[in-house]
Amino acid sequence: MAIVVDRDTRLVVQGITGREGSFHATRNKAYGTQVVAGVTPGKGGLDVEGIPVFDTVTGAVAETDANTAMVFVPARFAADAIYEAVDAGIRTVITITEGIPAHDMLRVYNYVRPRGITLVGPNCPGALSPGKANVGIIPAEIFAEGRVGLVSRSGTLTYQIGHELTRLGIGQSTIVGIGGDPVVGSSFIDILEKFEADPETELVVMVGEIGGDEEEKAAVFIAERMSKPVVAYIAGFTAPPGKTMGHAGAIISGSAGTAQAKKEALEARGVRVGTNPTEVAQLVADAVGARA
Amino acid sequence: MDLYEYQGKELFRRHGIPVSAGRLATTPEEARSAADSLGSEVVVKAQVLTGGRGKAGGIKLADSPQEAEHHAREILGMDIRGHVVKKVWIEEASEIAKEYYLSLTFDRGAKKPLFMFTTQGGVDIEEVADKTPEALAKLHVDPLAGLQPYHARRLLFAAGIEEPGEQKQIAAIVEKLYAAFVAEDAMLCEINPLIVEPHGRVKALDSKFTVDDNALYRHPDVAEMRDLDAYPAEERAAREKGVTYVKLDGEVGILGNGAGLVMSTLDVIAQAGGRPANFCDLGGGGDAQGVVDALEVITPDPQVRSILFNVFGGITRCDEVAQGILDALGRMEIAQPIVVRLDGTNADEGRQILADASPPNLHVEETMLSAARRAVELAGH
Numbered sequence: 184m185a186i187v188v189d190r191d192t193r194l195v196v197q198g199i200t201g202r203e204g205s206f207h208a209t210r211n212k213a214y215g216t217q218v219v220a221g222v223t224p225g226k227g228g229l230d231v232e233g234i235p236v237f238d239t240v241t242g243a244v245a246e247t248d249a250n251t252a253m254v255f256v257p258a259r260f261a262a263d264a265i266y267e268a269v270d271a272g273i274r275t276v277i278t279i280t281e282g283i284p285a286h287d288m289l290r291v292y293n294y295v296r297p298r299g300i301t302l303v304g305p306n307c308p309g310a311l312s313p314g315k316a317n318v319g320i321i322p323a324e325i326f327a328e329g330r331v332g333l334v335s336r337s338g339t340l341t342y343q344i345g346h347e348l349t350r351l352g353i354g355q356s357t358i359v360g361i362g363g364d365p366v367v368g369s370s371f372i373d374i375l376e377k378f379e380a381d382p383e384t385e386l387v388v389m390v391g392e393i394g395g396d397e398e399e400k401a402a403v404f405i406a407e408r409m410s411k412p413v414v415a416y417i418a419g420f421t422a423p424p425g426k427t428m429g430h431a432g433a434i435i436s437g438s439a440g441t442a443q444a445k446k447e448a449l450e451a452r453g454v455r456v457g458t459n460p461t462e463v464a465q466l467v468a469d470a471v472g473a474r475a
Numbered sequence: 476m477d478l479y480e481y482q483g484k485e486l487f488r489r490h491g492i493p494v495s496a497g498r499l500a501t502t503p504e505e506a507r508s509a510a511d512s513l514g515s516e517v518v519v520k521a522q523v524l525t526g527g528r529g530k531a532g533g534i535k536l537a538d539s540p541q542e543a544e545h546h547a548r549e550i551l552g553m554d555i556r557g558h559v560v561k562k563v564w565i566e567e568a569s570e571i572a573k574e575y576y577l578s579l580t581f582d583r584g585a586k587k588p589l590f591m592f593t594t595q596g597g598v599d600i601e602e603v604a605d606k607t608p609e610a611l612a613k614l615h616v617d618p619l620a621g622l623q624p625y626h627a628r629r630l631l632f633a634a635g636i637e638e639p640g641e642q643k644q645i646a647a648i649v650e651k652l653y654a655a656f657v658a659e660d661a662m663l664c665e666i667n668p669l670i671v672e673p674h675g676r677v678k679a680l681d682s683k684f685t686v687d688d689n690a691l692y693r694h695p696d697v698a699e700m701r702d703l704d705a706y707p708a709e710e711r712a713a714r715e716k717g718v719t720y721v722k723l724d725g726e727v728g729i730l731g732n733g734a735g736l737v738m739s740t741l742d743v744i745a746q747a748g749g750r751p752a753n754f755c756d757l758g759g760g761g762d763a764q765g766v767v768d769a770l771e772v773i774t775p776d777p778q779v780r781s782i783l784f785n786v787f788g789g790i791t792r793c794d795e796v797a798q799g800i801l802d803a804l805g806r807m808e809i810a811q812p813i814v815v816r817l818d819g820t821n822a823d824e825g826r827q828i829l830a831d832a833s834p835p836n837l838h839v840e841e842t843m844l845s846a847a848r849r850a851v852e853l854a855g856h
Contacts, residue, residue, distance in 0.1 A: 285660070289587070421744075437601055
């Protein structure tokens with residue numbers, strides 16, 4: 184099972200002939216992901232390391248039965264690429280591209296959502312189900328197969344926590360980076376819901392940061408709708424208000440979006456919050472009873 | 476990107492939202508001639524990218540050009556919440572019968588633009604939302620369907636606007652504000668206060684306008700409005716080098732890869748009893764040039780007493796990062812002690828490279844927590 188990506192994933196990579204696109208498409212394929220097609224308009228008929236390239240997503244789907252798209256095209260063309268994937272019948276779209284205008288994503292989100300499509304990202308590292316499939320830029324070698332789900336707004340911080348878990352002998356079912364932009368296709372709740380339904384996941388680690396109120400909403404969701412335990416981490420206690428901390432969405436506006444408020448909201452709902460990545464891994468180890 | 480009041484009003488004007496006539500001045504003399512050309516009574520308003528100007532004495536009424544010059548002399552150079560006033564906006568004074576509040580924001584949770592409107596204008600909107608939430612009319616707009624006339628009607632009736640002249644003018648402003656919000660890729664458009672003059676005319680007396688940085692490529696005119704002087708010198712230098720940097724107040728300089736990990740590093744420094752001097756994200760790369768650029772941004776800060784390098788190797792390999800650090804140290808003099816913590820892909824090889832070279836003043840730690848403690852110690856805590 185796992186979530187978002189698994190053995191049934193048939194991936195089409197949009198922007199496959201770009202430097203990043205070809206590098207990661209090849210890596211994902213080498214990991215064992217079924218990378219069945221690439222799309223770059225005007226380059227149909229070529230291939231990238233044995234992956235056939237098509238001019239349109241529709242063409243790729245017709246020939247290869249692709250069901251998942253990874254978007255690597257530059258920011259100003261990315262919204263178009265997502266619409267194209269969705270209109271071609273793709274059910275899961277993972278957008279790695281960084282720097283997409285927020286208004287573009289606002290329209291994309293409201294178009295995609297009622298169609299029941301799973302949209303992950305943008306500005307995210309992708310999704311990895313260890314031993315099954317890797318779609319995106321997550322370095323698979325630091326993770327291991329197991330039963331802990333990991334969902335995060337940040338890339339390297341997720342790797343850090345995953346690494347600490349792996350070191351304690353705790354593997355993961357799926358790692359999902361939802362991205363650090365103001366408008367993301369999948370919220371914490373969307374991913375928590377999938378983990379709750381996944382028989383291969385027994386505990387979830389949620390890695391949040393300052394900005395917005397998704398962590399607060401997730402706290403309510405966890406308390407009311409989840410049977411599986413959740414361990415959380417929040418980054419940005421020392422971040423000053425009004426300053427964007429790297430991620431476009433990581434900003435405290437007025438009194439909203441602070442790390443303290445998020446921590447309190449989670450703890451008030453019985454979710455344990457680690458104070459640093461090492462402690463998070465330890466809390467997970469305590470909960471699953473693994474050797475530490 | 477936040478715009479000054481006068482820039483926001485320029486965008487309002489372009490989109491047909493009524494504002495007062497005004498002129499920008501950077502010297503008391505310019506303020507005087509601006510007041511002279513505007514004729515009547517004027518208001519001298521400090522242009523800073525922060526709130527609380529009024530309370531700080533940054534907004535003053537002037538009866539004559541002489542008085543405008545006098546006020547401008549006082550206001551220019553004033554420090555308002557850490558922002559030095561370098562420009563004043565001289566504007567025709569308005570008579571105010573009523574003060575309303577109208578804003579359009581990006582509701583991240585609902586993923587829709589959100590209008591907020593209340594007749595309790597001129598005050599802090601968070602306070603209105605807290606104390607009298609029933610007085611605040613809120614309404615989402617579906618970005619695919621766009622604004623419909625009923626949106627304005629609902630806001631007006633919910634807020635209790637009954638005067639037909641006001642209804643008509645505010646409905647038009649709601650429509651134009653939405654058009655401006657979409658056309659300029661705004662993250663926030665706020666009019667506080669939206670005033671009604673004694674004879675019934677409605678206009679925007681202030682503006683707060685924030686434009687999405689990611690969309691500036693399609694708004695070259697707005698991009699040009701960025702005032703580099705408004706940012707601390709270090710942040711300006713960082714921007715030129717393409718390094719993501721935010722100046723903070725402590726003694727431990729921080730360098731890391733990835734926004735989340737860097738934020739986490741700042742927190743761990745605080746937990747270890749220190750104070751971070753900055754947020755600095757190297758991004759994906761860790762090559763010598765990237766490391767040099769980042770160190771050049773961090774080290775001129777006189778408050779920095781130690782530097783913590785916290786890198787998690789993913790696609791970027793730690794041996795490459797270690798080599799980058801050595802190359803950087805070979806190319807520049809660093810006075811402060813540096814603590815390096817490498818983890819993830821090829822971390823052992825990276826640590827070995829640093830151990831073999833063992834440059835003076837460089838300390839290698841194995842974990843994020845021990846590295847944080849060491850950096851705090853070295854900063855003299």
